[in-house]
Amino acid sequence: MVFAAVHVSIWARIGQALMGGFLMGWALYKASLLVRRTEPRFVPRHRRVRT
Numbered sequence: 001m002v003f004a005a006v007h008v009s010i011w012a013r014i015g016q017a018l019m020g021g022f023l024m025g026w027a028l029y030k031a032s033l034l035v036r037r038t039e040p041r042f043v044p045r046h047r048r049v050r051t
Helices: 010-035
Strands: none
Touching: none
């Protein structure tokens, strides 16, 4: 969902565009983290745990 105020100054529109771009980029980054396959970061090396 994108929100844009119509009757505001040019600086407010620039701020809205920057914030919208930042939020869209952040959402795409988070979506890519969810989609790609992740490797286990920590492998327990414990006497009782056998792999």
